[in-house]
Amino acid sequence: MKCTKCGQPAVINMRQHRLGLCADHFVEWVPQQVQRAIEKYDMFTPEDRVLIAVSGGKDSLSLWDILLRLGYSVEGIYINLGIPHDSYSDVSQQKVEAFAAAHDTPFRVVNVKREYGESIPEVARRKRGRSPCSTCGLVKRHILNEVTLREGFGVLATGHNLDDEAAVLFQNSLHWATGYLARQAPVLPASHAGLARKVKPLIRLYEREMAAYALVRGIDYIYEECPFSRGATTLFYKELLDQLEAESPGAKQQYYLEFLRARADGRLLPADAGKPVLNQCQKCGQPTTAPGTCSFCRLWDVEEAAHEDSNGDS
Amino acid sequence: MADGRLCAKLGLTMKLIYRDQTWELKGKITVRDALKKVGLRPEAVLAVRDGKLITEDVLAGQDDVIRLIAVVSGG
Numbered sequence: 001m002k003c004t005k006c007g008q009p010a011v012i013n014m015r016q017h018r019l020g021l022c023a024d025h026f027v028e029w030v031p032q033q034v035q036r037a038i039e040k041y042d043m044f045t046p047e048d049r050v051l052i053a054v055s056g057g058k059d060s061l062s063l064w065d066i067l068l069r070l071g072y073s074v075e076g077i078y079i080n081l082g083i084p085h086d087s088y089s090d091v092s093q094q095k096v097e098a099f100a101a102a103h104d105t106p107f108r109v110v111n112v113k114r115e116y117g118e119s120i121p122e123v124a125r126r127k128r129g130r131s132p133c134s135t136c137g138l139v140k141r142h143i144l145n146e147v148t149l150r151e152g153f154g155v156l157a158t159g160h161n162l163d164d165e166a167a168v169l170f171q172n173s174l175h176w177a178t179g180y181l182a183r184q185a186p187v188l189p190a191s192h193a194g195l196a197r198k199v200k201p202l203i204r205l206y207e208r209e210m211a212a213y214a215l216v217r218g219i220d221y222i223y224e225e226c227p228f229s230r231g232a233t234t235l236f237y238k239e240l241l242d243q244l245e246a247e248s249p250g251a252k253q254q255y256y257l258e259f260l261r262a263r264a265d266g267r268l269l270p271a272d273a274g275k276p277v278l279n280q281c282q283k284c285g286q287p288t289t290a291p292g293t294c295s296f297c298r299l300w301d302v303e304e305a306a307h308e309d310s311n312g313d314s
Numbered sequence: 315m316a317d318g319r320l321c322a323k324l325g326l327t328m329k330l331i332y333r334d335q336t337w338e339l340k341g342k343i344t345v346r347d348a349l350k351k352v353g354l355r356p357e358a359v360l361a362v363r364d365g366k367l368i369t370e371d372v373l374a375g376q377d378d379v380i381r382l383i384a385v386v387s388g389g
Contacts, residue, residue: 009369011366011367013369013370023366057387058387207385211360211383211384212360215360215367215383216367221387222387223383223387225386238386245357246355246356246357
């Protein structure tokens with residue numbers, strides 16, 4: 001296949017766009033898609049300081065690379081979760097450090113065990129009934145929200161791509177989880193005191209394109225999946241959606257982007273759907289749906305642990 | 315897993331490497347057909363030859379070593 005723009009050998013065939021691109025044109029095209037999403041959804045401007053949540057994976061490191069190339073003011077944050085299998089967390093941190101050093105760009109690390117006394121697997125073991133994945137999600141959301149606000153960043157950016165979002169949408173549609181459907185968006189505004197603005201600049205890009213971008217740009221990322229994610233249902237949903245995409249190119253994109261349009265037009269849900277009543281955590285001050293203390297604070301409170309149930313309310 | 319039985323059955327010659335598996339296939343076929351023959355979904359992997367990403371329609375054959383990269387990874 002030849003590059004649609006210059007006739008050189010293509011490195012990728014994007015059937016949903018009827019577009020094949022060579023390496024040079026592909027690494028030009030990807031940031032254009034990201035810039036388009038940033039503008040379309042009013043994510044942020046060059047004046048905003050952007051904090052990027054980086055995991056050491058292809059999506060977040062590529063997002064960092066793209067935002068730097070686009071000239072945004074960005075800083076990375078890595079949360080070391082203390083996952084010991086094959087030194088997963090430490091190897092991931094090394095990938096982040098190597099990227100930051102090579103690009104001479106600032107980043108910070110929050111080490112969960114050092115900061116709170118236990119790693120994610122340890123706290124999940126203590127809190128029987130809470131999976132490592134839900135614990136991880138809760139801890140990451142809390143820390144990222146807190147650092148974004150405390151350090152005066154205008155916005156928090158994450159590396160969710162279109163496949164990630166489509167898989168979540170599929171899961172939420174299967175359960176008709178209207179609350180989640182109402183809140184799944186490329187931009188989560190700072191709608192409440194204590195909530196940081198959160199954005200997903202990669203939502204126009206397929207996971208395949210992000211992997212290709214990382215390869216072509218020579219970004220050294222953590223290739224292995226998180227040991228806890230093996231067999232996860234979202235991976236199964238991604239596979240199902242990929243089968244659909246193989247038969248009908250563009251199906252994933254249409255499924256997700258049309259969902260966003262339908263909801264924005266009010267064709268799906270009433271305008272006030274999915275707006276939970278938020279209280280202020282008595283301990284940390286962050287917004288919470290729970291009365292009293294939030295799930296995050298209860299996670300670390302050994303005395304309360306015996307009394308509380310295991311349902312998350314992040 | 316160098317699957318000798320598969321090589322003999324297909325009578326082809328190129329090397330496909332994916333994670334800890336290796337297949338040797340004889341003949342000249344497209345990357346897409348090679349992936350299908352070894353039971354991999356073409357949309358789930360990217361193919362790299364001589365350090366360069368290639369598309370699925372590329373004809374590969376004798377002495378080609380194709381490294382396959384899983385699309386879903388990390389994070």
